[in-house]
Amino acid sequence: MIRISGLVLRSTAWRIAVSGVLLLSGCATTTGSSDPRDPLEPFNRSVFAFNDAADKAIFKPAATLYRDLTPALVRTGVSNFLGNLDDVWSFANSLLQFKGQAAAQSFMRVNVNTLFGFGGILDIASEARIERQREDFGQTLAVWGVKDGPYIVLPLFGPSTLRDVVAWPVDLKGDLLSGIDHIRTRNTFKVLDQLDLRASFLSLGDALEDGALDKYTFTREAFLQRRRNAVFDGNPPDLPADDGTPKRPCAGVVHPRGARGIRVIRFGVSNVT
């Protein structure tokens, strides 16, 4: 789950977006006992293994160093500042989804934190119980009716779905960090962003190792559920119980609200859409 420098990213993202659009128009076929939400499973598994290795070798040690060397206060400040920038984008997306209350909340959060929180370093809005509601363009597309598409694991960036990959370039445009012209500052912030994200998952990683029978499946399941949860803002409609009936492939459910930097797209298999 790492963003590389803005420029490289954009061109890769456009290439993915184009091929994504082509894939979205057709439905994948189910094969044998594989999960219909994940028709690209063999490809995804190898990318997942690569990401896991890269994580063990690079990102986890880096994030551990970051966590151990920076005082908690500094880390919280960084996290709050980046979260504030996210809230601006959430505001825009809430508007696009016609979610008036969520938009108002995000707007208030940004104002309160920027004016009274020293530009977002203090998260005063959360103290005041103004809840954060993250919205990104992938969720906006979902609310507009675009289905998830296949589950895809992106190299270094982690789990995603086709729709969210397609939404990626728009999210990049909405990322205020990209608006900082001074390259060094921008890159420093982007690196801090990723370190911050990875550091927050450090304790979870051990549980994943112990508790998951298959890390790949566990991650996919958790990811898709969280995405679905996010799209429906915490109240997803119930899926029918799994009784072994064949599922319609490419049915999509969207989840709003992935974490920062995690493009999650859920490939829900659903007879209820």
Added chain:
Amino acid sequence: MRRRMVFAFPAILMGLVLLLGAPPVAATEEAPDAMIKRLSTEVLDGIKSDPAIRNGDVNRIIALVDRRIMPNVDFPRMTASAVGPQWRQASPEQQKRLQEEFKTLLVRTYAGALAQVIDQTIIVKPLRAAADDKEVVVRTEVRGRGDPIQLDYRLERTPGQGSGWQIYNLNVLGVWLVETYRSQFAQEINARGLDGLIGVLNERNKSNAKKG
């Protein structure tokens, strides 16, 4: 989500602790949200007041779970749900082993998270259910440092047993536990059958136990 995940652990563990055991309570029926509130508070207090658990003593946590949570959880249903359609074809012996291994896996895996509970509090949201619903969802939030963590329970009405309600699924941060394990179990069952699944769970539990 980032900061939430750090604290997901105590939440997951709390939820699991609630799922896995509690001493039988008086047979008067309690409202499901009141029951969750009571259990959560009891568990949190039990953790905060026990220095051995705070130091990560896994056996104490397992004892806490067995003592306080098991009676309030319909674990056969949870396991059956996670195993899927194959459950009906399993022998009673297999079913019993599956339940045991699944329970051990959950408790041991998340035991470390309980030790991290410091000053979290649980807020139970108002129950949105009709008076005669047989199954309800109780929504709670774990509040501590960072973003609040969503923690939801699915309960079924069990008149005459315990407080009248039993938990059969748990949701942390939008992820339902049973569904998450269902896809993993299905994979194992497809590859190696029920006995294969039991074997895998058993091996995993043994290696987790070795890690202490």
